[in-house]
Amino acid sequence: MRLALPGGTFTVLLLLLLGAQPIATDLHLPALPAITRDLGPASTSLTVFALAFGISQLFSGPLADRWGRRPLLLAGLALYALGALGATFAGSITVLAGWRAVQGVAMAAILICARAAVRDRYSALEGPRVMALGLSGLGVVALLAPLLGAVMTQYASWRWALACMTAYALGVLVWCALRFTETRPARVPGGQGSAREVLRNANFWAWSSLTAATYGGVFCFLLLSPMVYVERLGLSPLAYGWIPASGSLVYTFSTAWCRHRLHRRSALACVQLGAGFSLAGAALQIVGAIWWPDRVAPLLLGHWIFVIGHGFHQPCSQAGAVSELPQAAGRAVAWSGFITMAVAFVLGQSVAHFSHGAEGANGLQGPLTGTWPVALPMALAALGIGLITRWWLPRAQSA
Structure with a gap:
């Protein structure tokens, strides 16, 4: 059965479903230092969320292919709302991490159904353009999420920031x-x-x-940038909220640019262009970490340039991974998501370990000082992106 919705309505639903991920991550980024002061190392909740999200995709994918997209999607949205509500009232970092794990499981079901539905409705050629349009809308959600979280954290409480996730999930569930x-x-x-x-x-x-590779670099930014910008560079939670928000604005522009180029260029040509931005942004951050470790400008500008590349890579790679597998779209999305989160988790935990050192997450006084905790993983991700787009993908396409 085909979706009995006009294309425009499906696109709005797609961006709302994809937007559940930045709502679950970016919304509470400005709240991480406050959560750390109240409950303990807040980065734990983000890494547990990522781990649960990655592993549970291996189960959600086959279920989406066997049962269908709709029942799994509705169950995922309901579980997402429950997890967000539980996290809002958590009294310890362990309880918070547990409810965030529930959200991670729910998030897997939501994203797998959303991405599989794109492959169900559209051809392999149309898929990247539709995904780019949906991710442009996601960029708008990701732009507003950290700003809302910053306002809630600074003028009310970090618990209000988490409560907004519950309201979002319930609204999308009803629709x-x-x-x-x-x-x-x-x-x-x-x-x-x-x-x-x-x-x-x-x-x-x-x-x-x-x-x-591209998400691994962005995940490390999500995990470590609040501590770097707020604790090391001295920004307020509200001022920091503009950092991920500005990146989301750049991402929205980049996905729109990618969608425009896909009408005239192949997906491979688009991601090769994006790789140039990824490498340039990472290089600028490395220069800043060496010469201006106490300055916001090189770190932020490098992030913006890297995110331009991210806006090219995400729609093309997400659609490309399932382009040859219409009969197993759910499983393909699931395994792609699992691989992505496994790489992001390992990279993020490795850098966090060397960043935190002996004094723990609050001090961030480890071997990686200054802005290195953010600059180094994004540089490693950019190198991987360059190798994949220039060497691996051309060979896979020709084969």
């Missing part, structure tokens, strides 16, 4: 219950795909690696 119908094809040539088919596809691995 999807009323407007979203099943998109999974009733019959697919060749039958239902398998995980083995996904993992044997060279094109899947190349595009999924690009998704993992």
Whole structure:
């Protein structure tokens, strides 16, 4: 059965569903230092969320292919709201991390159904353009989320920031219950795909690696930038809220630029252009970490340039990973998401360990001083992006 919605309505639903991820992460970024003071190391809750999100995708993907997108999507939105509500009233960092894990499981179901629905409705050629449009809308949500979280944290409490997640999830749940119908094809040539088919596809691995590399750099920014900007560089929570918000504005512009170029250029050409921005942004941050470790400007400008590349990589790689696997779209999205979060988790935890050192997350007085905790992982991610787009993807496409 096809989705009984006009294209514009589906696009709005798509951006709201994709926007659930920045709501779950960016909204409470300005609150991390306050949560750390009240409950303990707040970075724990973000890493637990990422771990639960990554692992649970391996289960959500097959369920989306077997049961359909709609029932899993509605269950995921309800569980997301429950997890957000529990986190709002958490009395310890352990309880907070537990409820964030529930949100991570729910987030996996939501994103898998949203991305699989794009493959259900659109061809491999149209998919990147539709995904770019949805991610442009996600950029608007990601722009507003940290600003709202900063205002709530500075003038009310970090708990109000988490309460906003509950309201968002309930609103989207009601809309999807009323407007979203099943998109999974009733019959697919060749039958239902398998995980083995996904993992044997060279094109899947190349595009999924690009998704993992670009998101790995951004995840480290999400994990460590609040402490760097607020604790080391002295910004207030409200002032810091403009940092991820400005990055989201740049990301929105970049996905729109990518969508425009996809009408005239291939997805490979677009991500190769994006790789140039990724490398340039990371290089600027490294220069800043060496010569101006106490300055905001090189770190922020480098982040903006890196995010331009991120806006090219995300829609192309997310659509590309499932382009050859319409019969196993749920499984392909699931494995791609798992690989992405595994890479982000390992990279983030490694850098956080060297950043925190002996004094823990509050002090951030480790071997990686200054702005290195943010600059180093983004540089490693940019190098991976360059290798994937210039060497691996061309070979996978020709094969």
